[in-house]
Amino acid sequence: MRDTIGTALEGVIVRVNADKATLGFARTSENGTYKITLKSDAKQLIITAEAIGYEKTKREIKNVSQECNFNLKEKTTDLKEVVVKAPAIYQRGDTLSYNLASYIGKNDYTLKDAMKKLPGIEVGDKGSIKYLGKEISNFYINGMDLLGGRYNIATTNIPASFVNSVQVLSNHQAVKANKDVFSDNVAINVNMSNKAKFKPVGSYGVSLGAGKHTLYEINGAGMLFKSNFQMLASLKAGNINQFALTDGTNHFDNKETLSTLSNLLENISASTPPIEVDRYASPTDRLLSFNILRKIRKDVTLKGNIGYSYAKSQYDYSLTRSYADADNNVIIAQEYSPLSTIHRPSIQLEYKDNSEKTYLSNTLSSTGSFLTSELPTKENGSLFNQKQTMREFYVNNKFSTLWHHKDLCWAVTSIMSYQGSPMGKITLNKETTDNVVQNANGRSFRTENTLSMSKKHLYSRIYLPILLNYYMDKVQTSLHPTDESNDVNMQNLRMALVPQYEYSHPQYKYVFRLEIPMRIDYIIHKDNLESASSGSWYYSVCPSVYCNYKVTSRSVLRTNIFYARTFGDILDFLKTPVRFNDTSLKVGSGILADNKSLNASLHYDYKIPLKMWFFNADFLYNQEKNNLLMSQDASSTLITMSKIYAPNTGRSFMGQVGVTKFIEPIKTKISLNGGYQWKRQTTLQNDNQQKYTWKSWAFSPYLTSQPCKYVELAYNGMFAKTYLSTKYQNNSYLSQQHKVSLKLMPFDGFTFDTSADIVKNELTKDVSKTMSLFDMGLSYRKKAMKISFDIRNILNQRQYAYTIYNSVNTFTYNYLLRGRECVCTVKLTM
Template identity: 50%
Template structure:
C-alpha cells in the first residue's frame, strides 16, 4: 500500500523493482494499491517509489512474496518546461509493448516497414512474422482477429503512421477459459492511433512507368476500426509487382492437405529462384478482398473474409541438370519460357464465442483454383511445347466447442474437408511423339476429437479420444502418339485411425517450469482397391508415439524449452499407382506398390534471453532429427527421361540444425543490429541408375542485418547472407560459396524530401571452379506533402540481364540462369486519408 502522511492512498505513483542496478519490473499505483510481479535469483532487491509532489522512496527488501506499505512525504516541486515522451519499449507481465513512433522514420510507409525496425521481431520476405525465432500464432488489431492468418493484408496496407504501438503477447492463450493453462505461443496485437479509430481511413496509390513495356499499378485500401466493428477492403490491379497470392495466403498454414491429383502432378511452373520475383517475372495481377469482423456480444464475434486473385506471370530461364552416374555424368540442358495464369477465389465465415467458462468456434472455408501453364521449351536443341491445366476445389468446416465445469474441462472438435480436382491435364508436343497425361481425384477427410481434462492442484490429466477417416478416388491416363494407351490407373482407398492420447501436465504455481508427457496410442486401418488389376489390399498398424515437453523460466529474462517427440506416418493411395504418370516432358513417376512407413525421432532444445529495457534479445536452437523409412527414393536417368520411383530398402536420414540469433537496439542512434548463424548437417542415402550412394550435405552461414538512423538526415539499411555448402559422397568432395548483400542508403536533406539508393550484390559459385557476380542498382526520389507521397524510381539502373545460381539436391547439381527484367522508370502518387 502506498500512502501519504495523512494515510490517504496515492494514485499514479510509479513503483519499480531493481536488481543489480537494472529495473526488472514496475507498476503504477491505483488509489495506493499496487502489485509488482517479477522473477530474479537475487536474494535482495530494491523497491523504488516515485510520484510528482512527493519525495522518492528507496528501500532494500528481501526477495520473497510479501505485502509492503510505503509512506511518502509531500515535496513541493517547481515544474519546468518539459517534453513528455513515451518509453520506446516497456514490459508488463508477459506483454512487451513497442512505441512505434520511437522506431520509424519518414520512409517507413507501411506497418510491414515499421515492424522490421523493432528489436526481437523479424519479418520474412513472405511477410511471416517471428519473435525470437518463433512464428506468431495470432495477429490482432485492437484485440480483434480480423484477418486470421492472412495478416499480410494488414501489414502491407495499414500506414505505419496510423499505428500507436505494437504488443508482443508472450505465453499467449487464445482461449479465455484456458487462461490458467500454460502456452508458449506468441501473438502480435496492433494498437491503432486515435486518428485511425472511429472514422474511415484509406491508402490509395497509382503508378505508371516504362521498362521492357508500359507498366502501371492502381491500388486502394479502405479501412474502418471501431471498438465493435473492423473492416479492410482492398482492390489492386497492375503489372509492376507481384502481390495477388502474397496477400491472400494464410501464414498460419490454412488447409494442410492437398488433393491427390494435385500432389501427384504438381505445378510445372513452380520454379522459384532465391531472388525477388519482381526482378525476373513480368506479372499482370488483380486482387480484390473484403474482410470484416463484428463484435456481437462482449465475448462473441462474427468474421467474414472474401477474396479473389488473378495472376499472370511470364519469365525465361535456362537449366542444366547434372546427374551423377558413377563414371560419366548425364547432363540435360533446357531453355524454358514460362507463362502461368491462375484464378483463385476463396471465402471464410468464422463465428467465435470466447467466454470465460466456454468456447465455441465454427469456421467455414472454401477455395477454388484454376491454373494454366504454357512452357515453350528447348531441350538438347529440340523444340517442344508443354501445356498444363488444372481445376481444383475444396471446402472445409471446422467446429469446436469447449466447456468447463468444476475441475473438469470438456472439448469437442469436428472437421470435414472435401477435395475435388475434376481435371488435371498435361500435353507435351514435340512434333514426333506427343504425350497426353490426364488425372482427376476426389477426396473426403474428417477429423473428430472428444477430450476430457481433469484439474488436480497444479496437475492436469488429459484424456482425448479421436476418430479420423479419409476416403480417396484417383484416376490417371497416359497416352502417346506411338499408340501407348494402356497406362491407366483407377484407384479407391481410405484410412481409418482411432487414437487415445493421454497426457499429463504439471505447472509450477508461479509458472517457473511446465512439464508435459504425452503417450498417444493409435490404430490405423488402410485399404485400397485397384480397379484395373482387380486387386485389393488391407493394412493394419498399431503405433505408440510418446512426446515430452519441458519449459523452464530460469529468470524474468531467460527461458529454456526442450521437446522430444517420436512420430509415425504412413503413405496413401498414391503408393499403389501401378502404371506410370508423366509430370513434365522429362519426368515420369512409377509407384512402388508398397505402403510407405516413416518413423521419426526429434529432439529440440531452445533458449532465449532478453533484456527489453536494455533492448538485448538472444535466441538459440539445436534440433536433431532421425527418420527411418521403409522405402528409398530411386531414379533411372537417361538423356531424355527421368523415371522416379521408390524401392523397398529400409534406410535412415539424420539431420542436425543449430541456429543462433542476437539483436541489439541502440536507441540513442536509432540503430538495430542483428546477427543470425545457421549450421545444417544431413546424412542420407540415394539410389540412382542402380548405384546406391550415401552422401553428407552441410551448410554453414551467417546473416547480419543493420538498420540505422544516427541522425534525421541519414538512414542506412543492410542485410546479408554469407554461406558455404559442403557435399561429399563416394570419393568426391565439393564446396560452394554464396554471398548475398542488400544495401539501402536514404538521405533527407530537407524535411519531406528523401533521396535513396539501394543495391543487391550477389556472388555465387556455379561450379567448383566458376562463380558469377551480379549487381543490381536502384534509385528513388520521394517527396512527402501532407497526405500525399510522390515517388520517382529507377529500377535496375545498370540494366543487369541475368541471374545465375546452383542447387545441390542429393548427389545431383542443378544450375539455373534466369533472364532479368531490364531498366525501368516508374512514377508513383500515393495518398493516405
Template identity: 50%
Template sequence: MLRDVSGAGIDGAIIKISADSTVIAYAISDKGHFNVAFHTGSKKVKLIAESMGYESVENEILNMSQTCNITMKEKATELKEVVVKAPAIYQRGDTLSFHLSAYTTQSDYTLKDALKKLPGIDVEKSGNIKYLGKDISNFYIDGLDLLGGKYNIATTNIPASYVNSVQVLNNHQAVNMNKDIFSDNVAINIHMNNNARFKPIGTYEGSVGYGDDWLYQASGAGMLFKPKFQTIATLKIGNVHSFTSDEAASLFGGIEEESKAEKLMGNLSTSTPPLDQDRYASPAERMFSVNFIQKITETATLRGNVDYSYSKSQYDYDIQRNFYDGDENIIIDQGINSLSASHAPSFSIVYKNNAPTSYLNNSLFGKATFLRNDLPTTENGQALMQQQSMRDYYIGNNFSYSWRRKKLRWRLSSSVLLFNTPQVRLTVTNEGNDIHQSANSLSFQTKNLLSAIYDFKNSRFYLPLSLNYSADKMQTDLRSYRENTNNKNDMTAGQLSVAFAPRYEYTHPKRIYVFRADVPVRMDYIYNRNHIQNEKDKFSFFSVCPGIYFNYKFSSRSTFRTQVAYTRNFGDILDFLTSPVQTDNTTQKISSGILQDNQSLMANLHYDYKIPLDMWFVNADIIYQREHSNLLTSQKVASDLIQSTYLYMPNNTHNTTAQLGITKQIESIKTKISLNGLYIWRQQQAEQNNLLTTYSWQSVGISPTVTSQPCKYVELDYSGEISKTFLSYEDIKRSYWSQVHKISLKITPIHSLILSASSDIVKKDLSENQSKTTGLLDFDITWLFKAFRFNLSLQNALNQDSYSYTIYNSINTYSYNYKLRGRELLFTLAMTL
C-alpha cells in the first residue's frame, strides 16, 4: 500500500522493481494499491516509488511474495511549461496498451489501417488479427462484445481518429468465474475516444468512375457507443471492390458452414489466385448489417446481429493441368468464363450473463445461401456450358451454463444444429452430350457436456462427460451420356460418441508455469444404410487420445509453450456413396464404401520474447504433425475424365512447419519493421493411373514488411513475399521461385494533401526455364478537409491485361493465366460525422 503522511492512498505513482541496476517490472498505483509481478534469480531487489509532488522512496526487499507498506513525503516542485503527451505504449500486468495516435498518420483512415502499424500485431488479408503469431480469441469495443467473430465490420468502418487506444489482453480469460484459471488466449479491446461516445457517429462514402465499364460504390455506417448500449448499422452497394466475403465472415471460426451436399459437390466458381480479388474479378455486391448489444445488468448483455449479402462476380482465366502418367503426361487445357451470384441472409441472438460465480450463454443463429454459377468453358478447343445451382440453410442453438460452489465448478452445455441442402444441381451441356447431376442432404447434430472441476490448492481436476450424436441423409442422381444408366445414391448414416476426458492441471502459485495432462476416452458407434441395395453396416471404435500442455513464463518478457496431442476422427456419410457423382465437366467422385479412420499426432513448440517499452517482439514456432489414414486418395486420369476415389491402403503423411517472426518499432521515425520466415516440409503418397508415388514437397520463404514515416512529409509502406518451392518424386525434381512485392509511397507536400503511388510487382516461374514479371501501378490524390476526404484514384495505370502463375498439386502441375481488370479512374468522396 502506498500512502502519504496523512494516510491517504496515492494515485498514479510509479512503482518499479530493479535487479542489478536493471528495471525488470513496474506498476502504477490505483488509490494507493499496486501489484508488481516479476521473475528474477536475485535474492534481493530494489523497490522504487516515484510520484510528482512527493519525494522518491527506495527500499531493498527480499525476492519473495510479500505485502509492502510505503509512506511518501510531499515535495514541492516548481513546474516549467511542458507539453503533456500520453505514452505511446504502456503495460499493466497482462494488458499492453497502445496510444493509437502515436502510430498513425493522416493516411490511416480506418481502424484496420491503424492496427497494421502497431508492433507485435499483424492484420491478414482476410482481416484476421494476430498478436505474436497467435489468432485473437475475442474482440471488444469498450469492453463489450458487439460483433463476435465478425469484427471486420468494426475495423473497416470505424475511423482510426475515433479510437483512443488499443489494448492487447494477454492470458485473457473471457469467463469471469474462471479468472483464476490460466488461459493463453489473447484478445483485443478498443477504447473509443470522447468524440465517439454518447452520440451517434457515422462514416459515409461514395465513388464513381470508369474502367472497362462504369463503376460506382456507395456505403454508410451509423454507430453509437454508450456505456450500456452499442450499435453499428452498415449499408454497402457497388461494383468497384469486393466486400461481402470479408465483412460477412466470422473470423473466430464457429460451425463448419458447409453441408454434406456442398462438401461433395463443391463450388464451381471458387478459383482463388494469389492476387487481390479486385485485380481480376468484376463484382456487383450489396450488403447490409445491423448489430447491437445492450447491457441489461452489470453482468448480463443481449446481442443481436443480422446481415444480408448479395454477391455477383465475373472473371476469365485459362488453366492447363499436367497430370503425371509415367513417361507421357496427360494435359487438359481449359478456358473458363466464370459468372457467380449468391444471396446469403444470416442472424444471431446471444444472451450472456458473465457473473463472478456463474456464467450463462445462449446463442440462437441461422444462415441461408442461394447460389448460382454459370461457366461457359472451352476444353481442348471444344465449347461447352457448365451451370450449377445450390440452396442450403442451417439453424442452431448453443446453450452453456456454469456455476461455482467453493472449490467445485460445474458446467452444463448443449448444442443442436440442423443443416439442410434441399437442392444442388449441375448441368453440363456439350453438343447434346449432356450431364445432369443432382444432390440433396439433411443433417442433424447435437453435442452435450456435463463437466465438474475440483480445485485442490494449486491443482485442478477436470471430469467432463460428453454425449454427441449426428444423423445424415443424402441422395444423389447422375444422368450422363458417358454411361447409359442412372447412377444414384440413397443413404442414411449416424454416429453416437460417448467420451470421458479427465484432465489434470497444475498452476504455479505465481503462474510461472502451467502443466496440463489429458486422457480422453471415447466410444464411437457408427451406422449407415444403403436404401437402394438395402444393406446396413455398423461399426464401433474405442479410442484413447492423450495430450499434454506446458506453458513456462521465463520472465515478464519471454514465454515458452509446448503441446503434444494425439487425435482420432472418422469419416462420414460421403464415404459410402459408391455410385459416381459428377462435380464438374471432367471430374467424377466415387467413394470407397469404407469408413475413413484418420489418426494424428501433433507436437508444437512456441517461444515468444517481447520488450514492449523498447518495442521488440519475437515469436517462433515449430510444428510437427504425423497423420495416419486407412484410405489413400486415388485418381484415374484420361483426356476427358478424371475419376477420384479412395483405396484401402494404410498410409502416413508427415508435415513439419517452422516459423519465425521479428518486429521492431523505431518510434523516433515512426517505423515498424517486421520479418517473418516460414519453412514447410511435407511427405506423403499419391496413387494415379495405377502408379503409386511417394513425393515430398518443401517451401521456404521470407516476408519482410516496413511501414515508415521518417518525416511528416513522407510515408513508405512495403510488404514482400519471397519463396521457393521444391517437389520431388521418383527421379523427378522440380522447383520454382515466387516473388510478390507491394510498395506504396505517400507524400504530403502541404497539410491535408496526400499524393501516393503504389505498385504490385509479381515475378513467378511458369516452368523450369520460364518466368513472368507483372507490374501493376496505381496513383492516388487525397485531400482532407475537416470531416471530408476527397480521393482521385487511377488503378492499373499500365493497363496490364493478364497474370500467370504455376503451382504444384500433389504430383501434378497446374498453370493459370488470369485476365485482369483494365485501367480504371475513380473519384471518391468520404465523410465522417
C-alpha cells in the first residue's frame, strides 16, 4: 500500500466483501504490506482500502490467490468551524493541572491572588502553599527550581496573566536517580505563557497616599524564563504594607537563622496579634532580590540567589498579664510602643547535577541579621525605655551525592554550618532603679554526615545509613549591675545506625516502612567560670512505622507512628539569671533536658478532580515524658522562668478536617475547615504545681465567587472557642472573625470594590469587644495598565482587643490601629 509518490503507508484498513458480507480485514504494516486469508464460494470479491487523509479506493477482483496493490490519493477535507476550550482541570497520573484562566477573575493581579482560588490548594497568610493540607516540598517554574523555599518572591511578583497553568505533582521525587523510590511529597510547577518564555517581561507599580503621614510604595520586577535560563529580579520599597520579611521567608527551612542567642534573648518587639499586621503597624520596608539559574547541560544547573531585606516597624499596644496563684492572681499591666529595625542580607550559590544515574549537589548559603529594637514602656504612670541590639550571621554548606553501583545504591550527605552571635544586648533604663544591662554572645558549629547504602530486591528495599554528627555551642552572658555571668560551652558527638526496611506494591498501591534508629550521644558541658566539666553517654532506640495506602485512585490513607528522644541545649546549663525584658528573667536548671515522645499521625484525603471535589482529614496524637518541669515565680515586679528536675508527662491531640468544592459555571470556590485541639500538661507557678487542660475548636468557612461577569464576592470567616481548666480556674473565651469583599464591574475596565473586617472577641466572661473595619476602592484597567484609588479604615476604627491563654495564665491585649488612609496606585505589566 503506497501513496501517489510511492511512500509506504502504515495502518491502512483493507476489507474484503462479497454480497455485502465482510469476509476479512487487515491493517497494513510499516512497509505497507498486508495479508488476508478467507474461504468463500463467490466468484467475485470487492476489496476496499481506506485511511484518514486519503480517498477511499475500491476494486473488484476474482476469487483467486493474488497480490493486490493500491496507490491512495490524498484527500482534502473542509472542517467546520469549532471552538477549542481547555478543560479547567485535568489529571494525568500523579500530576494535576489547573488551567489558571478558568479560575481567576478580572481583579486577580498576582499569581498568589489566583492560586487562592484553586480547589484543593491553600495559600497561607505568609504565603505558604498546601495541597490537601500538606505543605509543598518543591516549587518549580517551567520545571526549574529557581527560588527554592523563597517562592513568595514568585507568587507576589509574577502577574497571573503570565501563567498558563499550575500543576500539582503528587508523590514527587525530586532526585531523578531515585525515581523508583516512593515519595509522598507534593510539589508545585508553574507553567508560564509564551509571552513570558521568549522575552524579558516585568511588572511595575507606584503608590502614593495620605494617612497619619505621607504614604508611598514603589516596586518593580523583571523576569525572563527560557528553556535553559531563568532570571527574576525585584526591588520594592514603601511604608504602606509590611513585605520585606514575609517575601523573603524560606518555607523549606524556617529555622535557618534561629540561633541559640535568639532563643535566649528573644525579640522584645515581637508581639503579633491575630489580625493583618498592616492594620496596626506602621512599616518602612525595602526588599531587593536577584535570582538567576543557568542550565549548563541537560541535567546540570548553576543557581544564585541574592537578597536583602530591611524592615522597620512601629506600633502601640497595652498588655494585662494575669498570673494564676493559689491565693490571688498577680496582675502586671503595661503599655508599649515598640520600634524595631532589622537588616537581613542573604546569598545562596548552588551547583546541581540531577541525572537519572547520578545525583550531585552542593549548596553554599549565608545569612546575616542585624536587629535594633526600642520599647518605650509605661507602667503605673511611669515611663521608661527598653532597648535591644542583636548581631548574628549564619554560614551553611550542604553537599549531597548519590550513585548506583551494580545492584547497590550509595549516598553521601555532609552538612557543615557555623553561626556567630557576636553581640546581644538589652538595656533597661528606669528612673527608680539603676540601669540594667544584659550582654550576651555566642557561637555554634554543626556538622552532620551520612553514608548510606541501599539494596533493592523485587519489591523490597533495605537501607543502611550510618550517621556521624558533631555539635558545639558556646554562650557567654553578663548582667549589670549584679555582675552575674555565664561562660558555658557544650559539645555533642552523635553516632547512629539507622536500618530501614521498605516494601512497595508494584503500582505503589501501598508502601510500608519500618525504621529502627540506634543512636549513641556523648554530651559534655563545661562551665569556664568554675573550670568544671562533665560528660555523659546516652543510648537511644527510636523505632518508627510508616504506611501509605492508596485506597482507590481517588483516595489515600497515610499513617506514621514513631518514638523520638530529644535533648535540651546549652541554655539548660546557664546557672545565673539572664534578663530579657523589664519583667522577665531566665535561669537554667543545670540539668540537661531529656524529652521522650510517642507520636502518631493519620492522614486521609479523597478527591474527584474532574468534578472539583477535595477532602482531607488529619489527626495527630503526642505524648511526652520530660525530666524537667517548667517553673515560674511571679510577683508584681518580676517573672522568673526556670526549669526544675521533676519528671512529668504531657499529652496533646489535634484533629483537622477540610472540604473544598469548585462550581465552574459561576467560578465559585467553597471551602469548609474545622479543627479541634486538646492539650494536658503540668507547670509549677509560685511553688504550686498545677495540671492544666487547654482545648479549642475552630470552624473556618471560605468562599470566593464570580456568579456573573459583573460581580465578584469573597468571604473568609472563623469561629473559635478556647478553654482553660486548672485547679483554681475554669475560663473560656469565644472569638469570631468575618472578612467580606464585594467587587462590582458595571463597565468594561472599571471595578468598584468594598470590604469589611468584623472581629468579635470575648475578653473576660460576659465582656466582649467588637471591631469593624471598612475599606473601599475604585480601579480602572486598560490592557497592561491598572489605576486604583483606595480608602482604608473608612470609619477610623482605632482599637482592637483580644485574650489568649498562656499556660495557666491569661493575657489580654489592646492594640491601637492605623487610622483612615487614602492611597492611589498605578500598576503596569509588560
